[in-house]
Amino acid sequence: MFFRHFRQWKSEKLFGGGVYIPHSIAVISPYKAGKNLSVLPGVVIGKNGEGDRSKTNPTILDNVTIGAESVVAKDVSSNTIVAGNSAQVIKKYNFDKEIWEKTKED
DSSP: OEEOSOOOBOSOEEOOSSOEEOSOOEEOSOEEEOSSEEEOTTOEESOOSTTOOSOSSOEEOSSEEEOTTOEEOSOBOSSEEEETBTTEEEEEEETTTTEEEEOOOO
16 A cells, blocks of 8 residues: 555545655545545545435545546446546556557447
8 A cells, every 4th residue: 555645534445555645645435445545636436415315435446546636435446447427437558458448338
């Protein structure tokens, strides 16, 4: 597990191995994280605010990268890159082709 700069935890958390958090993030509700998680600056994990109806205890599976300034308020599948507020999958790893592929936009 690698942390750089300031970190503060306000809740229970459970990390797998290989977690990389290079800058400040906010964790505001309990969550579980799998192996090989990269969290970029300014990320919020958990409920976004009062009245927010999103899941409050997200599970983040293995091999996930969370983009800067993202808000993760729901479960994140393995082998994905997510970003945004609320975080959406933007790339998924294709094991047959051995490449990261952009997800289709609706």
